[in-house]
Amino acid sequence: MKLATTHIASALSLAIAMMVSGPALADNPIVIKFSHVVSDATPKGQGAIKFKELAEKNLPGKVEVQIFPNSQLFGDGKEMEAVLLGDVQIIAPSLSKFDRYNKQIQLFDLPFLFDDTAAVDRFQATAAGKGLLDSMKSKGIQGLAYWHNGMKQLSTNKDKLVRPEDVKGLKFRIQASDVLEAQFRQLGANPQKLAFSEVYQALQTGVVDGAENPWSNIYSQKFHEVQKTIAYTNHGVLDYMVVTNAKWWDGLPADIREGLTKAMEGATAHANGLAAQLNERDHQRIADANRARIQPLTKEDVAAWRTAMAPVWQKFEGAIGADLIKTAVAANQ
Secondary structure: OHHHHHHHHHHHHHHHHHHHHOHHHHOOOEEEEEEOOOOOOOHHHHHHHHHHHHHHHHOOOOEEEEEEOOOOOOOOOOHHHHHHHOOOOEEOOEHHHHOOOOHHHHHHHOOOOOOOHHHHHHHHOOHHHHHHHHOOHHHOEEEEEEEEEEEEEEEEOOOOOOOHHHHOOOEEEEOOOHHHHHHHHHOOOEEEEOOHHHHHHHHHHOOOOEEEEOHHHHHHOOHHHOOOEEEEEEEEEEEEEEEEEHHHHHOOOHHHHHHHHHHHHHHHHHHHHHHHHHHHHHHHHHHHHOOOEEEOOOHHHHHHHHHHHHHHHHHHHHHHOHHHHHHHHHOOO
16 A cells, blocks of 8 residues: 555656646757758858857757767758758758759859859849749749859869859859759750769769869869869859758747747858858968869950850740849949
8 A cells, every 4th residue: 555655655746747847848959951952161061050050049959959960861962852842941051052942043053154153143132042942932942042162163174264164165063953954054054963972973073074163172082183164154053052842831829830930040140151261261272282273264254154155044034934044244334
């Protein structure tokens, strides 16, 4: 009888403790896996770290953000499938990855569309730019933010890289993008689709002759060590769209979604603020390393590239929309 009484008292004590402690201790935090394919040292990597910091600060005990950089979980060929299946909650693919979900996002791959990242910012702040974040909900994808990496430069294992004719016949690594494929074919070069994690070895072994990347990617991945020339082209923008599974996002409690939204706003400001700084720093580091020669271009050189790329704009105008292209071009003003 005493044993039974002891058991009852223990059970009551446990129940009282659970009532006092409340659901915060009884419930597990929501685990948010943030997967990306570049290093922590890049603007995207730093943005992900800032998002974790702010999300866990805004929602203490309610969320746990786990970051997986450098393709630790999924390479850039598998991460979209992973977020749609719910294997990860947040990814930040290059904008080139979305053409199969919305052809209008091909806009960002048009060569020589934006003069600089300030113009990109102005366009993304327009109603048209913001609208693209919500344009794939029917496909299960919710855009949360745009993150910069920087303007792209062209690199090769050849000594000369000044005019469009200098790349004829060369093999260039590209992302899986119809516009980027057309860009290099228009130049008489051979585009090769490769995962980002495979680029260094491909450049080192000559599987491809060159690539296009911002300075921060070139330096962090040591591409400058396996390329002879980097032309300062600023010919395209490498931006990311931070996305999540639309159903998962809409199913979150309102307070969690609000806290994550605020964290994403703070992380976006941080990442985009770092992008210009890191690219400038890494540009100088590449110059100081003296492994690859940085080739400046004259206004006449740039004009020749723009003329060579004009047919690419014409080819994709129908799918992207002439009005959307005009809005983007107007952002250069």
